[in-house]
Amino acid sequence: xxxxxxxLLALLTLRFTPGLGPRRTEALRRAxxxxxxxxxxxxxxxRAVPGLDARSLAALSTPDAASERAxxxxxxxxxxxxxxxxxxxxxxxxxxxxxxxxxxxxxxxxTLPELATVPRxxxxxxTRKASSSALQLSARISAELARASVVVVSxxxxxxxTAAHTAAVQAGGESIGILGSGLDQLYPPENRAxxxxxxxxxxxxxxxxxxxxxxxxxxxxxxALSAGSLVVEGERTSGAxxxxxxxxECGRTVFAVPGxxxxxxxxxxxxxxxxxxxxxxxxxxxxxxxxxxxPGALPAPELPADQxxxxxxxxxxxxxxxxxxxxxxxxxxxxMALMMLQLGGHLDEQAGRYLRR
Numbered sequence: 001x002x003x004x005x006x007x008l009l010a011l012l013t014l015r016f017t018p019g020l021g022p023r024r025t026e027a028l029r030r031a032x033x034x035x036x037x038x039x040x041x042x043x044x045x046x047r048a049v050p051g052l053d054a055r056s057l058a059a060l061s062t063p064d065a066a067s068e069r070a071x072x073x074x075x076x077x078x079x080x081x082x083x084x085x086x087x088x089x090x091x092x093x094x095x096x097x098x099x100x101x102x103x104x105x106x107x108x109x110x111t112l113p114e115l116a117t118v119p120r121x122x123x124x125x126x127t128r129k130a131s132s133s134a135l136q137l138s139a140r141i142s143a144e145l146a147r148a149s150v151v152v153v154s155x156x157x158x159x160x161x162t163a164a165h166t167a168a169v170q171a172g173g174e175s176i177g178i179l180g181s182g183l184d185q186l187y188p189p190e191n192r193a194x195x196x197x198x199x200x201x202x203x204x205x206x207x208x209x210x211x212x213x214x215x216x217x218x219x220x221x222x223x224a225l226s227a228g229s230l231v232v233e234g235e236r237t238s239g240a241x242x243x244x245x246x247x248x249e250c251g252r253t254v255f256a257v258p259g260x261x262x263x264x265x266x267x268x269x270x271x272x273x274x275x276x277x278x279x280x281x282x283x284x285x286x287x288x289x290x291x292x293x294x295p296g297a298l299p300a301p302e303l304p305a306d307q308x309x310x311x312x313x314x315x316x317x318x319x320x321x322x323x324x325x326x327x328x329x330x331x332x333x334x335x336m337a338l339m340m341l342q343l344g345g346h347l348d349e350q351a352g353r354y355l356r357r
Contacts, residue, residue: 008089011035015070017063085106121225122255123226124230125240126231127160138164138167139164145283145287149173166194175197179202180210223244227290232257233266253290255279304340311347
């Protein structure tokens with residue numbers, strides 16, 4: 001039988017005990033001193049903990065089934081290549097303590113970046129049925145954030161999430177995908193190859209199928225693991241708005257992208273902007289708001305001389321005339337440099353302005 005960290009095993013046993021959610025589990029752990037002590041506690045000790053009902057007390061008096069399930073889960077996780085992180089144990093992300101109900105246990109695949117109390121990470125969220133312009137903007141901002149050594153956090157769903165993760169990875173940055181299912185039940189399935197390039201995190205055991213009631217909980221993790229959340233597109237009742245609400249509850253900053261008047265997918269961001277969200281069109285808006293402009297920027301890509309000169313003038317978006325003036329390059333050479341930078345995936349053109357990807 002494999003030996004596991006006894007406190008992690010005890011936390012997972014509590015996770016599988018009927019009637020215990022994150023709040024009750026933490027109340028028990030604090031009252032008894034550790035998860036292991038909870039499982040050894042006398043009935044009168046447990047009855048003294050506020051909020052426990054008869055079902056929970058009965059389950060705690062006979063923990064063998066939950067303990068056996070916890071051992072099987074640890075075995076299965078090891079086979080799958082997942083790591084389990086227990087609250088209060090090394091490796092558990094400190095940023096989640098901003099929540100009122102941090103998960104007792106997290107399932108992790110990949111390497112979790114160090115996330116401080118206020119992490120250098122941004123959640124990028126929005127609708128699954130995003131417009132092409134919103135997808136392009138999400139990708140551009142996420143790539144810019146990644147190049148500034150900001151971790152991009154999202155939910156690995158279709159639409160905005162996929163655009164954000166993909167752009168961050170292609171820019172050489174780190175990205176975390178938060179699931180509303182077990183790590184082995186990835187949804188949508190077409191994102192398996194993308195997920196393999198990310199750090200993937202879930203509060204749900206292996207085998208848990210994606211379900212609608214899991215996603216609001218997933219959204220609160222996106223909010224807490226990020227210093228701020230950017231809402232790109234979404235209706236007023238969308239999951240992205242749930243993420244924004246959780247971000248505010250965690251004391252994080254909310255950013256929003258303005259859309260077209262009358263567009264249903266702009267309703268969510270416009271509501272947030274009316275309520276004080278930071279209007280965002282470029283990653284620099286986020287970096288400036290959070291005071292992240294200077295430190296941590298990734299080096300510029302290695303480029304030929306003309307392209308490097310143009311790249312150096314694109315810290316902020318610029319028109320062709322701007323670049324002609326700033327670089328001193330003749331028009332044909334500038335056009336060639338811009339074309340090669342676009343083909344190389346280093347910049348985009350939007351509304352006559354060139355900007356870094």
